[in-house]
Amino acid sequence: xxxxxxxxxxxxxxxxxxxxxxxxxxxxxxxxxxxxxxxxxxxxxxxxxxxxxxxxxxxxxxxxxxxxxxxxxxxxxxxxxxxxxxxxxxxxxxxxxxxxxxxxxxxxxxxxxxxxxxxxxxxxxxxxxxxxxxxxxxxxxxxxxxxxxxxxxxxxxxxxxxxxxxxxxxxxxxxxxxxxxxxxxxxxxxxxxxxxxxxxxxxxxxxxxxxxxxxxxxxxxxxxxxxxxxxxxxxxxxxxxxxxxxxxxxxxxxxxxxxxxxxxxxxxxxxxxxxxxxxxxxxxxxxxxxxxxxxxxxxxxxxxxxxxxxxxxxxxxxxxxxxxxxxxxxxxxxxxxxxxxxxxxxxxxxxxxxxxxxxxxxxxxxxxxxxxxxxxxxxxxxxxxxxxxxxxxxxxxxxxxxxxxxxxxxxxxxxxxxxxxxxx
Ligand code: PMP
Ligand code: GLU
Numbered sequence: 195x196x197x198x199x200x201x202x203x204x205x206x207x208x209x210x211x212x213x214x215x216x217x218x219x220x221x222x223x224x225x226x227x228x229x230x231x232x233x234x235x236x237x238x239x240x241x242x243x244x245x246x247x248x249x250x251x252x253x254x255x256x257x258x259x260x261x262x263x264x265x266x267x268x269x270x271x272x273x274x275x276x277x278x279x280x281x282x283x284x285x286x287x288x289x290x291x292x293x294x295x296x297x298x299x300x301x302x303x304x305x306x307x308x309x310x311x312x313x314x315x316x317x318x319x320x321x322x323x324x325x326x327x328x329x330x331x332x333x334x335x336x337x338x339x340x341x342x343x344x345x346x347x348x349x350x351x352x353x354x355x356x357x358x359x360x361x362x363x364x365x366x367x368x369x370x371x372x373x374x375x376x377x378x379x380x381x382x383x384x385x386x387x388x389x390x391x392x393x394x395x396x397x398x399x400x401x402x403x404x405x406x407x408x409x410x411x412x413x414x415x416x417x418x419x420x421x422x423x424x425x426x427x428x429x430x431x432x433x434x435x436x437x438x439x440x441x442x443x444x445x446x447x448x449x450x451x452x453x454x455x456x457x458x459x460x461x462x463x464x465x466x467x468x469x470x471x472x473x474x475x476x477x478x479x480x481x482x483x484x485x486x487x488x489x490x491x492x493x494x495x496x497x498x499x500x501x502x503x504x505x506x507x508x509x510x511x512x513x514x515x516x517x518x519x520x521x522x523x524x525x526x527x528x529x530x531x532x533x534x535x536x537x538x539x540x541x542x543x544x545x546x547x548x549x550x551x552x553x554x555x556x557x558x559x560x561x562x563x564x565x566x567x568x569x570x571x572x573x574x575x576x577x578x579x580x581x582x583x584x585x586x587x588x589x590x591x592x593x594x595x596x597x598x599x600x601x602x603x604x605x606x607x608x609x610x611x612x613x614x615x616x617x618x
Contacts, residue, residue: 235354239588247582257580258609260597265464270512276504280497289493292484293320297499300506301472309441316477319484322494324429324458324471331454332359334482335423340390345376346590349399365590374401378412391423397430400589400596401549402542410442414449424453432462432513434544435521451476462513463505470502520546523599534614546600553593555617568592579612
């Protein structure tokens with residue numbers, strides 16, 4: 195009997211305790227009491243649209259995807275072979291949490307060859323894609339309430355990443371009149387006592403715009419004067435047309451010391467699935483990020499690291515070939531959009547995206563439905579013409595839709611024909 199009473203007391207204690215912690219079982223229902231922070235994070239719209247497109251395709255629908263920014267090319271042969279060799283050589287164990295020295299050395303060499311930047315291996319952290327690198331960056335530099343200035347249109351994940359690290363994203367709006375670029379004056383005006391960092395993404399996703407050397411120098415000056423970190427996302431560095439890429443970190447030691455440069459192999463080497471990104475920064479910041487990563491994920495895949503080494507260290511002709519093909523697609527897409535009444539676009543200078551201005555068709559009826567915003571435009575285009583585009587809302591730019599031209603010329607031709615018909 196005594197045993198039964200003790201069991202009963204324990205059971206009641208357990209139920210009361212759990213009511214006030216996380217999971218409370220009542221009448222067979224589970225009432226979820228999740229973290230308030232998690233509830234403020236929205237799903238990635240680019241990945242959601244890509245998932246929807248892939249699902250439609252697998253159901254046999256003739257859908258054309260311009261959603262996710264993922265090169266359609268296969269990973270070059272020599273990179274795949276390096277991964278197979280790594281498996282056969284037994285490189286299948288944990289590596290140091292922040293990456294192998296071999297890969298870090300190749301990254302340092304690349305940063306020097308491409309941008310004249312001198313880094314040591316202790317400045318480098320290799321992560322599971324540039325997305326993970328950016329999450330590490332914000333976790334390492336932000337305290338609750340710190341503001342991060344993010345130029346809009348921005349890549350969909352920056353604001354959510356800042357929120358994940360308890361920071362406050364502050365959008366800095368830009369428009370087509372300034373080629374979607376912000377001025378140093380605009381940046382100065384957005385700075386408050388709480389501003390901790392500014393994000394630069396050149397070439398930009400989603401606008402494809404590239405900041406010139408003079409523009410970056412002025413931005414760097416404002417960052418130094420106001421003691422800001424600069425988060426420089428250079429993932430599209432090698433996918434650039436007609437203009438030259440400059441890394442903001444290259445404008446002097448004081449700028450380099452406050453810049454966290456983010457890059458990776460996903461886009462330049464068609465390696466999105468391999469998940470290798472990296473940062474270069476002052477060693478104190480690198481150490482903080484490596485510590486965080488050592489508890490969160492440990493090292494990125496040892497095999498992917500060997501493949502990334504081959505990508506950076508091997509022949510670069512595949513990068514040039516992909517870049518030339520992207521340029522042909524960009525030229526074609528931009529010229530056709532220019533001929534469609536009601537929509538327009540700027541010619542991007544890098545990355546593989548076009549932001550199409552749809553402001554003139556808003557409020558009008560397209561295929562039996564009044565279109566009020568870019569979400570409705572994209573949903574209706576997907577439903578009625580089987581074309582997947584990403585609405586500008588996720589990029590902080592309603593009135594625009596994003597095309598990713600990382601797909602074949604045939605698809606681009608078919609897709610743009612369908613959209614021309616849709617808006618007419
Ligand atoms: N930065 C930008 C601007 C991007 O477009 C992407 C694309 N996903 C990333 C970072 C992350 O790249 P990764 O696939 O290496 O995580
Ligand atoms: N960065 C790419 C895009 O913008 C891939 C998807 C994602 O990670 O957001 O489409």
